[in-house]
Amino acid sequence: MTATLADVFARVRTEGRSALIGYLPAGFPSPGAGVELINAMVGAGVDIVEVGLPYSDPLMDGPDIQAAVEQALLAGATPDVVLDTVEQITAAGATAVVMSYWNPIERYGVDRFSARLAAVGGHGVITPDLTPEEAGPWISATTAHGIDRVFLVAPSSTDERIATVCSVTSGFVYAASTMGVTGARTTVSSAAPELVRRTRALTDLPIAVGLGVSTGAQAREVAAYADGVIVGSAFVRRILQAPDRAVAVSAVADLARELAAGVRGN
Amino acid sequence: MAIESIAPAGQDASGHFGPYGGRFVPESLTAALDELDAAYHAAIVDPEFIAELAGLERDYTGRPNPLTRAARFGELCGGARIYLKREDLNHTGSHKINNVLGQALLTKRMGKQRVIAETGAGQHGVATATAAALMGLECTVYMGEEDTRRQALNVARMKLLGAEVVPVTAGSRTLKDAINEAMRDWVSTVDRTHYMLGTVTGPSPFPKMVRHFHEVIGREAREQILAVEGRLPDACVACVGGGSNAIGLFSGFMDDPQVQLRGYEAGGDGVATGRHASRFSAGSPGVLHGARTYVMQDEWGQTLPSHSISAGLDYPGVGPEHSWLHDTGRAVYEPVDDVEAMEAFAALCRTEGIIPAIESAHALAGAMRLGRELGPEAVIIVNLSGRGDKDVETAAAWFGIDLAQRP
Numbered sequence A: 001m002t003a004t005l006a007d008v009f010a011r012v013r014t015e016g017r018s019a020l021i022g023y024l025p026a027g028f029p030s031p032g033a034g035v036e037l038i039n040a041m042v043g044a045g046v047d048i049v050e051v052g053l054p055y056s057d058p059l060m061d062g063p064d065i066q067a068a069v070e071q072a073l074l075a076g077a078t079p080d081v082v083l084d085t086v087e088q089i090t091a092a093g094a095t096a097v098v099m100s101y102w103n104p105i106e107r108y109g110v111d112r113f114s115a116r117l118a119a120v121g122g123h124g125v126i127t128p129d130l131t132p133e134e135a136g137p138w139i140s141a142t143t144a145h146g147i148d149r150v151f152l153v154a155p156s157s158t159d160e161r162i163a164t165v166c167s168v169t170s171g172f173v174y175a176a177s178t179m180g181v182t183g184a185r186t187t188v189s190s191a192a193p194e195l196v197r198r199t200r201a202l203t204d205l206p207i208a209v210g211l212g213v214s215t216g217a218q219a220r221e222v223a224a225y226a227d228g229v230i231v232g233s234a235f236v237r238r239i240l241q242a243p244d245r246a247v248a249v250s251a252v253a254d255l256a257r258e259l260a261a262g263v264r265g266n
Numbered sequence B: 001m002a003i004e005s006i007a008p009a010g011q012d013a014s015g016h017f018g019p020y021g022g023r024f025v026p027e028s029l030t031a032a033l034d035e036l037d038a039a040y041h042a043a044i045v046d047p048e049f050i051a052e053l054a055g056l057e058r059d060y061t062g063r064p065n066p067l068t069r070a071a072r073f074g075e076l077c078g079g080a081r082i083y084l085k086r087e088d089l090n091h092t093g094s095h096k097i098n099n100v101l102g103q104a105l106l107t108k109r110m111g112k113q114r115v116i117a118e119t120g121a122g123q124h125g126v127a128t129a130t131a132a133a134l135m136g137l138e139c140t141v142y143m144g145e146e147d148t149r150r151q152a153l154n155v156a157r158m159k160l161l162g163a164e165v166v167p168v169t170a171g172s173r174t175l176k177d178a179i180n181e182a183m184r185d186w187v188s189t190v191d192r193t194h195y196m197l198g199t200v201t202g203p204s205p206f207p208k209m210v211r212h213f214h215e216v217i218g219r220e221a222r223e224q225i226l227a228v229e230g231r232l233p234d235a236c237v238a239c240v241g242g243g244s245n246a247i248g249l250f251s252g253f254m255d256d257p258q259v260q261l262r263g264y265e266a267g268g269d270g271v272a273t274g275r276h277a278s279r280f281s282a283g284s285p286g287v288l289h290g291a292r293t294y295v296m297q298d299e300w301g302q303t304l305p306s307h308s309i310s311a312g313l314d315y316p317g318v319g320p321e322h323s324w325l326h327d328t329g330r331a332v333y334e335p336v337d338d339v340e341a342m343e344a345f346a347a348l349c350r351t352e353g354i355i356p357a358i359e360s361a362h363a364l365a366g367a368m369r370l371g372r373e374l375g376p377e378a379v380i381i382v383n384l385s386g387r388g389d390k391d392v393e394t395a396a397a398w399f400g401i402d403l404a405q406r407p
């Protein structure tokens, strides 16, 4: 078994830095290439991998991730491809979580999904459109199978709401830095530090910031106040722009190295 | 008249209808949905809001609209006594204006300056653009590129009314994708923008709120049928896209078990072909666009593309209250395919001198089926949800009328 989310956050804390969390959809641009790209990301310094489960209606995602999941679905991505991907990258040493819209998990069966994910070595699931109010069966299933549940807080969340979200969350809290969809941005929202400050007052869980981080400098800026830095669209964009698989692999590794330096304050 | 809500069957305070409904949304929207819920509940008991909305319904929409006896059309329905609830005579040409005026007033109460909407047939987009013009709000309408083509007239109407129309090129380029795009806009602009969802779908409070603003249909129809027939109808019939016109009519008769409630979904090329929008025949419970409800989906929970000649019924999900009414058996849902709908479309044109929206033609086809089943003593109310002006091109192509040729 690879390091748990708690292990990773404990380790980076002793190293005096933030964790680097990288997202890529499973099966993008194809099942085999997807695994190779994620392994390249991990080899170049990503601490936790978010494996996206491609979904037909990604209404929280901007154009880059929309394009990527569309390609992945055309190339045959299913929940089983996601689980295979987790199994393979776990075998290579990665700490993996799944990121999924709710319907595919509900359709697969919450207990079945939790059990299979645990069996292939996955550590958690991020569910951006599952609210704590609707999460009853999910909480039971993930608890039974030792899977961490990552929920989101947003700049518009009240303190009361943040407390509710944190009460059902484990592993880490995902702080959405901005009001908007995924996508690389030139600046990280000024709302993020305040959201992290408010969240920290209400929980002892590690807090990772996502949405809009795309460069080493931004990673350094966010690492100054958050326990984790989440990067997705910027990786996806490098792959979309690459003329072939070899270029994509080295572009992903280059970005991971730049970001890994950033979360170390360099 | 007081606007009073009949508690929807099985609805709880958190916005569920039995196991359906609820909220499946990014956390960024929670605060806005809470704000909307609070504004809605405060407004509907505020005499000022009630009076303002009733005034607009009367003086702007033209309510109450008539309940028209369709005797010649009734002959094609097994001789049943058919009554048409004339939502087609509302300003802007469909029932959609009922919901939009209510939500536009709420937008102003919440202090927001901009509204966005999705639209399929364009009727909700036109209604939204109309209300925005009337109340001085900015307006952006998202519409699948495929729909901008088949409802070009409504695109022009929206633009004339000052709205920005954004063609959506993602996915199947129809209503479902327009909703995705509207949601993306909303999460990014929610502090100054209200999302005027056009039907009884989506996260709570939309299904109960949109229902509330359409209950006027059922209230009027009930009063009107009692006045003319001296009794309740045997059945109420409506087409079901998201289900707003249907729930509006049904709401007036929900607690009268002797009144059958019948919803007609788009059968497209036929349910067996897979090219349809019959959620209750070929869908299963799932989550789409913020609510748990019947969804057309594959074995992995990916949404399947829907298909119908009618843009307004071409949607793979349905309002959660309909899912509950379906499961409890209070309402019965059946598909009507393109061919049957267009036969009913032609029938109403030729027997009553009324050109219906193709959406509404699905309800008319349902009435033809049901009337033959129930016989000449039956009293049936059909919700004529909209007029067919927007569909003239589609219908002309269907019936082989050459628009370019001189008579």
Ligand SMILES: Cc1ncc(COP(=O)(O)O)c(C=O)c1O
Binding pocket: B094, B095, B120, B121, B122, B123, B124, B198, B199, B200, B239, B240, B241, B242, B243, B244, B245, B246, B311, B312, B313, B357, B359, B360, B385, B386, B387
């Ligand atoms: C005339 C008309 N009827 C019905 C519908 C379907 O919507 P709903 O099921 O919400 O009434 C539409 C939607 O565009 C419409 O324009």
